[in-house]
Amino acid sequence: MLIEKIHHVAYRCKDAKETVTWYTKYLEMDFQLAFAENQVPSTKAPDPYMHIFLDAGGGNVLAFFELPKQPEMGRDVNTPDWVQHIAFQVDSVVTLxxxxxxxxxxxxxVVGVTDHTLFKSIYFFDPNGHRLELAADTSTPELLSKAAAVKWEMLEEWSRTKRAPQHAAWMHASEFQA
Structure with a gap:
């Protein structure tokens, strides 16, 4: 199987109109499409929905479903809020x-600007409770090479010990951060 790209990523939203308004205002995404039906095409379940699509740049599409007949949406209580998020790249730290x-x-x-050496990020939540990250690339070919050189060794050590390997601790060391 050869994946060409992600066609779209879909999440649930509390209110489709509020979501479109928020993403166009704060992240300057264009509202592309909307579909609404009373029956799910794939499963034939009688479940009315509004499906909205936003242009996330570079051929990337972010989509949401509003599901008014389903129980109120929530988060996985066993996963910390900072784990599950959508990260968008912006063109510069100035834009960030x-x-x-x-x-x-x-x-x-807003949390940040957080310096990850290879990029700088800010973190915040949309009106649906989804955590978002905006990242501005600050890497160099040398830094990327240094980080990539230890990826397999780190993964193997983590797999054995379930403790954070220190091979790339330099990325958050003060001498690398501006």
Missing amino acids: ERIKARLQADGIE
């Missing part, structure tokens, strides 16, 4: 800081 300021001006809590 501009979007952070826009979010904070409207009272949206």
